[in-house]
Amino acid sequence: AQSVTQLGSHVSVSEGALVLLRCNYSSSVPPYLFWYVQYPNQGLQLLLKYTTGATLVKGINGFEAEFKKSETSFHLTKPSAHMSDAAEYFCAVSEDNDMRFGAGTRLTVKP
């Protein structure tokens, strides 16, 4: 079955610094990949998704992710962190309409 590994359960950056959240996937077929964000006491919201086509995907709030098949990775980046980016981020992989999530990475942004 498909699975996702998120490296680093906690990431801390300074405001204005680069954000890099890592995700590696395992899938037996070409994957559909997603990043979701969860703010405290809220449900998960879609940040961006990769299905087919361009491997660099842009999402909301200035985030983007690049699908690298050779590395089985789908890392999430943002050039300049904002305080409002502090949240939990989940990578997910979907195969045959069956979506599985990683354990999540908590992003802290320091002033």
Next chain:
Amino acid sequence: GAGVSQSPRYKVTKRGQDVALRCDPISGHVSLYWYRQALGQGPEFLTYFNYEAQQDKSGLPNDRFSAERPEGSISTLTIQRTEQRDSAMYRCASSLGGEGSPLHFGNGTRLTVT
């Protein structure tokens, strides 16, 4: 409604009681998913439906857990003879279906078994 609706928002029950958690998906969404999320963890897959058909229930922890979606819309997740280890946030999500469809999540039901 505009989004996925789950009820109740909070449920406290005594060990050994049965509970039923309800999910009302976005109108027209074909697929419906149930996940369980422990504090500080990612959503753990339980089961999902396309229309009324349960496609995969491999994530249900044991036979005390069951789910149904009889008319292809509202779904109920039932936990029989609850145990303290069942305490968690239970999240429902729906999607249009088809490969690559993103999930739309509800706000969840926080279950506490005392």
